[in-house]
Amino acid sequence: MENILSQEKLHELKTLLDDCTKVVISAHVSPDGDAIGSSLAMANYLRRKGKQVTVAMPNIFPDFLKWMPGADSILVYTRQQEQAKAAVAQADLIIICDLNQPSRLSGLEETVMASQAPRILIDHHLDPAYFCQLTVSQPDMCATGEVICHLLHQLGELGSISQDEAVCLYAAMMCDTGAFSFNSSRPVIYECISQLLARGIDKDQIYRNVFYTASEGRLRLQGYLLYVNMKVLHNYHTTIITLTNEERRRFNVKNGDTEGLVNIPLQILGMRLSIFINEDTEHPGTMKLSLRSVDDFPCDQMASRFFGGGGHKNASGGKLVCTMQEACKTVQKAVESFSEMLK
Ligand SMILES: [Mn+2]
Incomplete structure (x- = not known):
């Protein structure tokens, strides 16, 4: 010790x-x-x-x-x-x-x-x-x-x-x-x-x-997010998952039901960065971002430069007050500006 x-x-x-x-x-x-x-x-x-x-x-x-x-x-x-x-x-x-x-x-x-x-x-x-x-x-x-x-x-x-x-x-x-x-x-x-x-x-x-506390809704939402919503940017070894409050309601999932989902795409061979854009349940119109990476990719730097947040090298977060579409554009820009480290 x-x-x-x-x-x-x-x-x-x-x-x-x-x-x-x-x-x-x-x-x-x-x-x-x-x-x-x-x-x-x-x-x-x-x-x-x-x-x-x-x-x-x-x-x-x-x-x-x-x-x-x-x-x-x-x-x-x-x-x-x-x-x-x-x-x-x-x-x-x-x-x-x-x-x-x-x-x-x-x-x-x-x-x-x-x-x-x-x-x-x-x-x-x-x-x-x-x-x-x-x-x-x-x-x-x-x-x-x-x-x-x-x-x-x-x-x-x-x-x-x-x-x-x-x-x-x-x-x-x-x-x-x-x-x-x-x-x-x-x-x-x-x-x-x-x-x-x-x-x-x-x-x-x-x-x-x-x-091991998932609701049925969480498991079904997980399937939906991976099957329908996950975008894979193969050139950048990056995945992006989005989740709006409307979708959350459809699956009847509560706060916390999406915890940890950001880690799943890193199970894909070769992926280096996973970004989860999650509309805030308490403040609709605010998009919360979670970032996870492997090895040396600096999630904290991306979060502080683009998403007004911070955190650790392999796990960080931030938020954007905008629509989901606009948040996706900002994420795309962020990924492109870190392209040298992601290619
Ligand atoms: Mn901590």
């Missing part, structure tokens, strides 16, 4: 965690498994230490994460604004997981930034903004869940965390690595996992809880 904090920072972390009584934990908008898992791991850990903890997410999160220990008490800002604001106003510590810019807190940003409470950022995205008293940023790590494993190790607590905490941390790492199929070759990841397994978690059950 790695000691990621200097002695001085470790002391600062200990003091912040010891001195707080009411904690709010949040993560990025459209929370994924790492955002929810790392937030709930910290929540379960601090509750066990006797702290009053509220987890508040900027907006809804996928149904396939609702089994996670503590998920039932998560506040969703877009649905429970007053409660979330009150919790932030009363907090004497705010922990922010899995994001690198305060704008990623979306509707919660203003309230969080207005609070006088100290903030801790725990994250693994590139180029963190320094808007917290304590910033724990480890861009080389596979998930915020992994960063938390190392922090708990350094606090001398990793060996004695609860099973619930271990489950959340494992799920966080599993979700951000496609069940350890990408961005997960650093040996120390498996030292973390070894420690989590030693807490008695059932990793196979966690896998099924996350990945």
Whole structure:
């Protein structure tokens, strides 16, 4: 295991965690498994230490994460604004997981930034903004869940965390690595996992809880998207899949039902980049883009140059406020401008 904090920072972390009584934990908008898992791991850990903890997410999160220990008490800002604001106003510590810019807190940003409470950022995205008293940023790590494993190790607590905490941390790492199929070759990841397994978690059950939860509609939609909507740009080793809210309604699929679909086209031999353009269910007319690549193709650079987003080398996202047709044109332009790297 790695000691990621200097002695001085470790002391600062200990003091912040010891001195707080009411904690709010949040993560990025459209929370994924790492955002929810790392937030709930910290929540379960601090509750066990006797702290009053509220987890508040900027907006809804996928149904396939609702089994996670503590998920039932998560506040969703877009649905429970007053409660979330009150919790932030009363907090004497705010922990922010899995994001690198305060704008990623979306509707919660203003309230969080207005609070006088100290903030801790725990994250693994590139180029963190320094808007917290304590910033724990480890861009080389596979998930915020992994960063938390190392922090708990350094606090001398990793060996004695609860099973619930271990489950959340494992799920966080599993979700951000496609069940350890990408961005997960650093040996120390498996030292973390070894420690989590030693807490008695059932990793196979966690896998099924996350990945084997499809509705009939999702499976049929998946077939439709691959058969009808997927465009293959053979010259660029790139695939593009589109999904509008109208199509979503036709298959009766909910938020979260399209999670992971962006990875499937990379199963085609030789494909290097997969782009999924997905109309936002909460904001029709906004197109959310997910990018996945293999090897050295920089998804994050494409997302930041063309889609107002960012992320990691092999996984990034962004959004465009426009029609689906216009989004497709922008994607085409983006792919052409990266043609040298894709041919
Ligand atoms: Mn993450």
